[in-house]
Structure formats: C-alpha cells, structure tokens
Amino acid sequence: MDVGTTVSDRPQTGYMSSIIEAGTAACRLYGPSKTNVADIARLLGKSPASVYKIFPSKAAIWDAIAGNFFETDLTFTPSAGGELTSAASRLKETALGQHRLMLQARHGDSQMFNLVVLAADGSWPSFRDHLKRLQAYIGELISTGIATEEFVPRNVDTAASCFCASIISLWDPRIIGALPSSHCELSAHELASFAVAALSQVAPGEESMAAE
Template sequence: MESHVIARIQPRADERSRIVEAATIVCRQYGPLKTNVADIARLIGKSPASVYNVFPSKAAILDAVAASFFETRLCFTPSAANGPTSTTGRLKNTTLEQHRLVLQARDNDPQMFKLMALAAEANWPSYKQHLKRLEAAVAELILAGVATKEFATPKIEVAAACFCVSISVLLDPRIVEALPSSRCEASASELALFAIAALTRKAKYRERDRAKGYQAYRTADD
C-alpha cells in the first residue's frame, strides 16, 4: 500500500479509538441514554461535526463502545483443556465464568451494564457479534466433548445455539438485571448442569444401545 494512503488511514483509525474512549468515559459518567455527542467532542477537543464525520450517529458510537466492552470485559474464553477436568466440567466452568463476568459488570460497572442491556434490546451489531462469539466458544467445547465421547450430537452449531439459548438467563443482561442476586447465584450451577445434560444424555443412550445391539434405536435417534 502507498505510504500516503497509510498516512490517510491511520489518523482516522486513531480518531475512532479516541472517540470510543471518550464516549466510554462519558457513558460511565452519565449513562448511555444521557450521553451526547457534544460532551464526547468536548472531551477530545473536537467539534460535534468532526465526530459525525467518523460515526454517523450517537447510536453508532454507543454500539462501538458496547463492542469494545463485550470484547474486553465479557470475553468468553473456554476453560483450558490441559488439566484433569472433563469437557463437561470445562463447559460448566466456562458458562459459570461468563455468568460471573455479567454479574461483575452489573454490580461494579452499572452504566456499562445498562449499555449492554440497551445493545441486547436493540439487537445492535455489537451484541450480535458477542452472541456469535459465545456460540463459537461453546461449539468448540461441544466438538471436544464429541471427540472424547462425552457428548453425542451430529449438529455442533445447532447444539451450541440451543445451549446458549437454554442458559440465556445467566448471560442476557436484560434477564440478569431483573433477577435477584441470590437467585442467580443459587441456580447458575444447577442450570449449567441441566443444559449440559442434554448433550450428555444422547451419548449415554447411544453407548447403552450400541452395547445391546439396538441399531434400530440409533437410526431413529439420528
């Protein structure tokens, strides 16, 4: 790429980052609904018009702030495989860790938690990408479980999507916000195990029926 093209692109990338950083500060101070472009522009020493040259609207700015928060503070990292824990245990631990991060945001970063809920309610691109990352991480663990014969499902992506929906009470900020803290904490482990059981039950049934020679059951189950 030509050097003058790089020079033209880089300042804009830096400007975008500065706007997102400033918007994050303003959002934490006033909340997402009271955040305005004038305050963001003032914080970085720019005019509102210059901010609108980078982002088409306030909603687009808040979506970028939410995307940054999801990627850095709500990052769904599967539990490590290099240990004695089974894939079932890894999926449970990963689910509970993600739930812990959501609760942490709710209790320690309330304005950003409100932004999370707003992103979910409006189905912003940042939230849709967050859900895709969740499903991809769960799919990775389900695939590992199939390899170890803990799980039995021929449709990994469908199973991952269904699993994420079944535990949405632990992950969706709109639902978590409405539930008492004690109820979330008490039911999280049980709910994670209940959802995982749907993945393990088929594996157990198939192993049992293969041992008995019931091929007809296997065909019907598939």
C-alpha cells in the first residue's frame, strides 16, 4: 500500500481526530486488513465521502492511525527524576522501555500491532517519523553523556544513528512479531548494555570522529 501525503489540508482538526479515533476502534474490531473506510464512517455516523474530504486516500488514513498509535502507545516515557541518573542508565532504560512497549502491544493489542508491522513493512511516514523521534532523543542523551564525560566525545548524530541501528531488533515491530513466545528480556538487556558500553570507548579508527 503506497502512502501519499498525510493530509491535504487541516481545516477540521477536531474531525480529523475523530476519524483517527474511529479508525483505531475499527482496526481493533476487524483488523487492519479487513477494515475499510465505510467501517470508519459508520462508527462516526458520517459518509465515506466526508472522511475523504479530510484524508486524500485510505493509505493516508491508515498512516495517520498508525502515527497516532506510535505517539500515544509506543513512545516510552522515562521515569520521573531521570535527569538525576546517569546518561548511560537513561539510555538503557529507554532502549528496554521501548522494547517492552512493543512486546506489550504484540501480546495485548494485536490488531494495532499488526498495523504498525504494516507501517514498518511499507516504510510509511508514521514509522519513519517514529524512528526519527527515537534517534533524536537518543542523540540528546548521548550529548548529555559526552558533556558529563560519561561518553567519549564524538559526532552525536553519527553515534545516535549507530546506537539505534545496533539495537533495532528491540524496536522493529517486524522483528518483535517474529520473536518466540518464550522470548526473555535478558538477551535484550545484554544487547542494550553492550550498545551503551560502546559509547564509552573509542573504537579503532574512530579517533578522527572523536575529534570532530
């Protein structure tokens, strides 16, 4: 499914939110593959044509529903007082917290989880934006760790990109969906710990990056 521009204009923000809410409810009832715009319109008591006045296509509606789910249900919130802990601890907490949210969605909200798998498979804007937000936050934590001398000075954008790539198996819904039911968080903890520890070291050939 090709995803075009998300919304052509935004004159009716309230109605847009209602469409996303109804679309989420329909997806949970019928599943993303069986839900259609008529189902969403019926839940709203509106016509499909009125829905298309807000969203230019079915693909745009699905992307908006997925984007809302990423932001509301799949965005990890650090624990209170996190600013008092080390950057390394907060990085590990974020990596594992995001992983737990994905696991919880897989087991407790399977239809919406199926939708975000589709978003990842199709590289929808909602999924790309989700990864960008995660990487931006990781970059902030790495920058903090460099400032407090927990981490070796280096190009923050490059380090954040490498960190996220190294633990993507903890965050990608396609990989999470393929995990056996007996999956243990111990391996996730070890992977996150390994990735965080790498930021405290200068790898061979990395001296030039550290000097930037």
